Amino acid sequence: MARRKKIYEGKAKTLYEGPEPGTLVQYFKDDATAFNAEKKDVIEGKGVLNNLLSEYFMTGLGQIGVPTHFLKRLNMREQLIRSCEIVPLEVIVRNFAAGSMSKRLGIDEGTQLPRPIVEFCYKDDALGDPLVSEEHIAAFGWASQQDMDDILSMTLRVNDFMSGVMLAVGIRLIDFKIEFGRVFEGDFQRLVVADEISPDSCRLWDIETGRKLDKDVFRRDLGSLTDAYSEVARRLGVMPNTPPKGGKPTLVN
Template identity: 75%
Template sequence: MARRRQLYEGKAKILFEGPEPGTLVQYFKDDATAFNAQKKGVITGKGVLNNRISEFIMTRLAEIGVPTHFVRRLNMREQLIREVEIIPLEVVVRNVAAGSLSTRLGIPEGTPLPRSIVEYYYKNDQLGDPMVAEEHITAFGWASVQDLDDIMALSLRVNDFLTGLFLGVGIRLVDFKLEFGRLWENDEMRIVLADEISPDSCRLWDIKTNEKLDKDRFRRDLGKVEEAYQEVARRLGILPEAGMRDLKGPETMQ
């Protein structure tokens, strides 16, 4: 495998220089973290599954006109993406009360919300990704009013599509996190969907049993974490061709 320069390593992914200008290679790790990295572990095969699930979803979203950074999957653990200027926000779309929303507002987990709610969090691990309002975002220059209009429209469109996609395979989309970036093409800039969409970034419950099929199984020590991720991939019809065999990580050049 060719040696290439590592540009960034996050909690779940590594970014490498891409084969051509304006591209990156995104490598999916098996590492798992929760509670702003206070809890750490490994979910065997998670990187392989998240790579495939995110590829599937990003491809389907592109088919309905949602712009994304995804170009193509390269192998079991890597995908080619466009280089974007990441907007320092986590955009959380909620359909059912769960997680921090239940804790903050005292709403029992599992309560359907009157309508989908979109929340913004400032991407800063040291601060614990605090929740912020549009006033903070525009005042501090993280995104413009027009950027936020685009982000809101795209987030709700993604929510509509994913809700139907998962409903079709017996899964309730409780909530999920999105990230966005600015893609520059010549002098034109547009907001595109970035990062990943996978059981790492979504709460997914079985419609009939409410069984959790996402990273909450790791957060809450529920067990059978690998099986839950595999079940999501199985229902979407995208289990890896070679099964769950692992791959060595790419060599890095310092």
């Protein structure tokens, strides 16, 4: 069998050509990076967990009418997705102050914000994904005004969904980032949630203890990243409550 053609490789995922036109295969790696890839490691099982959790969230969004690029999970590390033109923005929703917002504005981490705050960053690793305004986005043509209206509306729906899902299992959704892509259907296009939704792209704190269950565990050397992600997966019911011997994640179909 011929090896699939690699389309793109990022810090945490690799994209290959899909079996049908308009599809791609998204492979989740075990690589962990932080601080714009200044800190790196390989965490066994991380890719499996992110594949499983992203499937869970993308499927849930589809069920409430939020379109995504996700089609189906293929195996432990791969999922079939729709090919799309990525909007060059990271869209960040903050429900509580943490990370860079706390540093920029001098707000204590964990402070609840008056309302969800949506921020935009320009996707460019060489520049460190700088924070940009809607004025920048319009001026440089990264997205139209209609795109921005749709992105904001969909982003807040994702926040409502994610916050509710996490609250139900005792986890506080501090913040998260998502990306959007344009899917072309004949002469028309529509926006879909793309990339991934996983603990790599969220801040998740246990409501009772404040324990971090996201990539801050890796950023701040707070313990086992696999244990943290596995805890999220177990609470959501997509992994057994008792981890298998050897500590490797096991899927529940």
